[in-house]
Amino acid sequence: MFDFWTGAEGLPVYGFIIRACIVYIYVFVLIKVLGQRSMSTLNPIDFLFGVIIGDVIGEPLADGEVPLGGPLAAAAFIGGIHLFLxxxxxxxxxxxxxxxxxxxxxxxxxxxxxxxxxxxxxxxxSLLMDLRFNNAIDLMEVDYAILESNGQISVIKKSKYDSLTPNDMGQSPVSKGYPSVIIEDGLIIEANLKKFHDRAWLHRTLKQHGYNDATEVFLMMLDNAGNVYISGKNESQTV
Known part of the structure; x- marks a missing residue:
């Protein structure tokens, strides 16, 4: 009955499916415990963690005779070491x-x-390629280039080549804040809408931009400055 856990010769297909579900949920929880850092960058320690976890957890998914308890315990121990470091x-x-x-x-x-x-x-x-990725095609504009610990190259341009900002022009524009999704794939996100306006405002705004109702909209976003982005299901436009 518990062959999917202890392992057995000729483990049936449903046993592998159960194992896959357990491993998926287990690794998902493990990553949540370790935090977002493990997935955001690829430092050597994170790369080592990913390789070892993949090897330890992958074996019982490929070999039905391998017990599941040992690899899961090993993965938990490795996760603990990673968290400690x-x-x-x-x-x-x-x-x-x-x-x-x-x-x-x-x-x-x-x-x-x-x-x-x-x-x-x-x-x-390779250096020139990374500079191009950082919109620094002309080496004359580059002041510093740094190889970061995650393997990416960051670029600091010379001050005279910095982009002109509103502050440089003596202006103080209203902060746009964090844009919120109001409509996603035709569905209204009520919690986000209540932060800014009501349904009446939403319907008026949709009418102004040529939409009869929310079902015609793929994505609608609104920021704190009142800027609206609307992308229809058949066409897109930015306002």
Whole structure:
């Protein structure tokens, strides 16, 4: 009856399905416990965690004779180690550089640091590609380029090439805040709508933009400044 847990030769298909459900829920809970950090960036410690967890949890899904309890216990132990190391990295800066790599300067004051490129094993082509991703096509505009601990390259442009901001022009625009979804795939998100307006306002706004009701709208968003974005199911427009 519990062959899906203890393992058995010739485990039936439903046993693998039950195992897959258990493992999926288990890993989902484990990631929730560890926090969003484990998924947001790919530091070496996070990469190591992902590889080991995948190997430990994947075996009982492929081999029906392997008991499920052992791999789950091992995964929990590995998750505990990962959480402990993350805590040390957060609370003890002295040991942080042992666990996480220190950022490496690749370009300093507009000059490419060749020795640092070799140390980081970054080719010139790779550096130029990452600069293009950061909208820094012209090397003359780059002041600093840093290889971060997650493997990404961040770019700081020279001040004279910074984009002009409203503050530079002596203006103080109203903060847009965090935009809220009002309609998603034809369904009105009542909780978000109540934060700003009522149904009467919603219907008036839809009429103004050529929609009869919410069912014709794929996505509608509203920010604190009153800006509305509406994308219909058959066409899109921004207001």
């Amino acid at each position: 993350s805590y040390i990295s957060l609370k003890m800066p002295r040991y942080r550089r042992i666990i996480e790599d220190e950022p490496i300067l690749l370009i300093e004051k507009g000059h490419i640091l060749h020795e640092e490129l070799q140390k980081a094993k970054v080719t010139v082509d």
